[in-house]
Amino acid sequence: MIEVDSLAAVRAGNRILDAVTLAVAEGTVTTLVGPSGGGKSTLLRCLNGLETFAAGRVMIAGHQLVAGDHPPRALERVRRDVGMVFQGFNLFPHLSAIDNVTLAPRIVRGVPPSEARGRGLKLLDRVGLARFADARPATLSGGQQQRVAIARSLAMEPRVMLFDEPTSALDPQMSAEVLDVIVELARGGQTMVVVTHDHGFARRAATQVVELVAGRVHRAGPPAEILTAAGR
Amino acid sequence: MTGGRRGERCGWRWWRAVAACWFGLITAAATAAELDDVRARGELVWGADQEGGGPHVYVDPESPTRLAGFEVDLADMLAAELGVKARFQQGQWDRLPLLLGRAADCVINGIESTPERARDWRCSRPYFAYALQLVARRDSPLDSPEALAKEGPRGPWRVGVLTGSAAEIEMRRRTDLAVEVVGYDGTVDCLEQLRGRVLDAVVMDDCIASFNADRFGELRGIGRPFAGGTYTILTAPDTPRLSAAIDEALGKMITDGRLKALYDRWDLAGRQQMLLLRDAAEVPPAQRGSLADLIRGALPLLLRSAGMTILLSVASFPLAILIGLAVAVGRLHGPAWLRPFLAGYVEILRGTPLMLQLYALFFLLPKVGLALPALVAAILGLAMNYSAYESEIYRAGLKAVPAGQFEAALALGMTKWQSLRHVLVPQAVRIVMPPVTSDFIALFKDTSVCSAITVIELTKRYSVLALSTGRIAELAVVTALLYLAMSWPLSLLSRWFERRLERRSERSQA
Ligand SMILES: Nc1ncnc2c1ncn2[C@@H]1O[C@H](COP(=O)(O)OP(=O)(O)OP(=O)(O)O)[C@@H](O)[C@H]1O
Numbered sequence A: 001m002i003e004v005d006s007l008a009a010v011r012a013g014n015r016i017l018d019a020v021t022l023a024v025a026e027g028t029v030t031t032l033v034g035p036s037g038g039g040k041s042t043l044l045r046c047l048n049g050l051e052t053f054a055a056g057r058v059m060i061a062g063h064q065l066v067a068g069d070h071p072p073r074a075l076e077r078v079r080r081d082v083g084m085v086f087q088g089f090n091l092f093p094h095l096s097a098i099d100n101v102t103l104a105p106r107i108v109r110g111v112p113p114s115e116a117r118g119r120g121l122k123l124l125d126r127v128g129l130a131r132f133a134d135a136r137p138a139t140l141s142g143g144q145q146q147r148v149a150i151a152r153s154l155a156m157e158p159r160v161m162l163f164d165e166p167t168s169a170l171d172p173q174m175s176a177e178v179l180d181v182i183v184e185l186a187r188g189g190q191t192m193v194v195v196t197h198d199h200g201f202a203r204r205a206a207t208q209v210v211e212l213v214a215g216r217v218h219r220a221g222p223p224a225e226i227l228t229a230a231g232r
Numbered sequence B: 001m002t003g004g005r006r007g008e009r010c011g012w013r014w015w016r017a018v019a020a021c022w023f024g025l026i027t028a029a030a031t032a033a034e035l036d037d038v039r040a041r042g043e044l045v046w047g048a049d050q051e052g053g054g055p056h057v058y059v060d061p062e063s064p065t066r067l068a069g070f071e072v073d074l075a076d077m078l079a080a081e082l083g084v085k086a087r088f089q090q091g092q093w094d095r096l097p098l099l100l101g102r103a104a105d106c107v108i109n110g111i112e113s114t115p116e117r118a119r120d121w122r123c124s125r126p127y128f129a130y131a132l133q134l135v136a137r138r139d140s141p142l143d144s145p146e147a148l149a150k151e152g153p154r155g156p157w158r159v160g161v162l163t164g165s166a167a168e169i170e171m172r173r174r175t176d177l178a179v180e181v182v183g184y185d186g187t188v189d190c191l192e193q194l195r196g197r198v199l200d201a202v203v204m205d206d207c208i209a210s211f212n213a214d215r216f217g218e219l220r221g222i223g224r225p226f227a228g229g230t231y232t233i234l235t236a237p238d239t240p241r242l243s244a245a246i247d248e249a250l251g252k253m254i255t256d257g258r259l260k261a262l263y264d265r266w267d268l269a270g271r272q273q274m275l276l277l278r279d280a281a282e283v284p285p286a287q288r289g290s291l292a293d294l295i296r297g298a299l300p301l302l303l304r305s306a307g308m309t310i311l312l313s314v315a316s317f318p319l320a321i322l323i324g325l326a327v328a329v330g331r332l333h334g335p336a337w338l339r340p341f342l343a344g345y346v347e348i349l350r351g352t353p354l355m356l357q358l359y360a361l362f363f364l365l366p367k368v369g370l371a372l373p374a375l376v377a378a379i380l381g382l383a384m385n386y387s388a389y390e391s392e393i394y395r396a397g398l399k400a401v402p403a404g405q406f407e408a409a410l411a412l413g414m415t416k417w418q419s420l421r422h423v424l425v426p427q428a429v430r431i432v433m434p435p436v437t438s439d440f441i442a443l444f445k446d447t448s449v450c451s452a453i454t455v456i457e458l459t460k461r462y463s464v465l466a467l468s469t470g471r472i473a474e475l476a477v478v479t480a481l482l483y484l485a486m487s488w489p490l491s492l493l494s495r496w497f498e499r500r501l502e503r504r505s506e507r508s509q510a
């Protein structure tokens, strides 16, 4: 589903990704771990074209991304098949929860409003928030907001989901709510890449753990191998 | 940022208003200069409008630092007769009498004798006889002033006049004519508009018409002059001796033939002129009506013009917002080649006065074949001027939307324009609501500038009424109350928006 080949990215003269090569099979969960500044977010954002890279190649959900700029149309096609959930939720504050979820299907995929709403309500139910369909993001807790954000991404029926530290901004209890949703998704066979510092989650859900240090793949393998007792 | 710049502008306006009030108080307390003061000073200061044009007073096209005109010569002769030098004082023509007792000793500028003027100021004996002349293009179907009684091929005849002139008073009084009267601040503007087919005819003093005949070859006088009168020299009410000295001097100049010689030099000495000068009867002063009558008469007119003020504001501001938003989006997200043009648009409109922009739209566009009706030019001018300010506000608003919002929209597969339309702009609109509402109030007041291009809104109506009735202060209060009655609800609305937004941001921080 994802193949990253010899990826290199340079920012402000620093090589922050260097010869990164990895593969993610369909229906599996890969967690990206590693020290702060290791390049995890940058790698994730290269996967859906939010950032460009200097060398290498990415194959994702049947699309190919190469080094340098891409025409906007090509990026839009990639992003329709690749969902992303951010550390800061980034919900649209002027829209209710259900409108956050249905906006992209309506205007990007052209789904009729009533159908989009029906599917949106199902998704909100799946993340346990059917009751809050008409609430504005500002009235929801952090955990609830992140679950709406996940529903918003799922509404585009992406083939791959990318999560960038989805629970770092949350307290333990709210983290647990969000992680439960993600684990549930993983069980349902959703292909995903999750950046996390939470080794417990990695052990519980990951098929593969990739450790990025200073822009390079330091180690990669099954959780049991990489996440030794010495790990955090 | 724009907010600050706009704040400075308001502050400056406020200081100017305060300074004007103080100036008014100080000068109102001072008494007008009498004959002895003029002699002691050695100068007779005479007020006129050099923009008003020839043959009265105009800037000599051959040497633009010099004033020419028969009234310049007359002022020199008059001053010499009083044993002093003449000094010119510029003023806007329809407000010249307000200079008396403050900046000028007398006004000599084709001021027609009317009963109202005789009541409010001292009027000298006549020094010139004028008649009204109808002017039209050579190809016009108009063949006499009487032809104005029946509508023309395009409906009522559009007839231009100088604001506040005898021609305006006469044409507005004549309910028997099928005319729409349009007031202008300058003769040349008025004739240009006739040449450009915006007007069907112009009515002006005959001497002005013949003076401009060479320059406007495609125009001609229609029929004989009608409804004439005389020009008078105005002085302040409390200067009986100055006024008497001027009368005496004029009398001397008439009897010893110097005035006739002057008019011969300017080719203005018709037989009628001389007869009228000799026998002109004094104009009896008008009576002052009661305040209640005045307000009863003026209020409907003022209310109608307040309607125009509202129309100008509500028609132009939404347009300003749309253009401003488009410019802001273009500058932040448009193609690179477009951005310098948009930046230029904003800088030009912010860096030049609104008045000049309105002039360009109304008086210059017809020269390239695009004659806009005054109302359209006014709405467009206001909209464009304010679009520059709105675009800066929106630019700041768009920048204030967190970057994560754009990324989240893009990550969902939206195009740049979809992200703008559904995610960024709606949020920016909410952010900029308070400054935009307060700009609406500013625009509402700026509509008064539109009077420069013949649109009669509240301020213009006030000044016309104030000058024709002499009730300057009373009508000012009524007009100010009308403005307040309109802008107060707007202020409340903008404060309501602000409170709503504050509450919302408190909630989202909680
Ligand atoms: N646009 C940029 N310009 C300059 N440096 C950048 C830019 N983007 C990222 N970097 C640098 O690249 C390095 C990797 O950043 P990245 O955000 O990918 O790390 P990360 O592994 O996600 O770290 P964290 O765990 O703190 O989120 C950091 O040192 C960061 O400062």
Ligand SMILES: [Mg+2]
Pocket (backbone or CB within 6 Å): A040, A041, A042
């Ligand atoms: Mg990161």
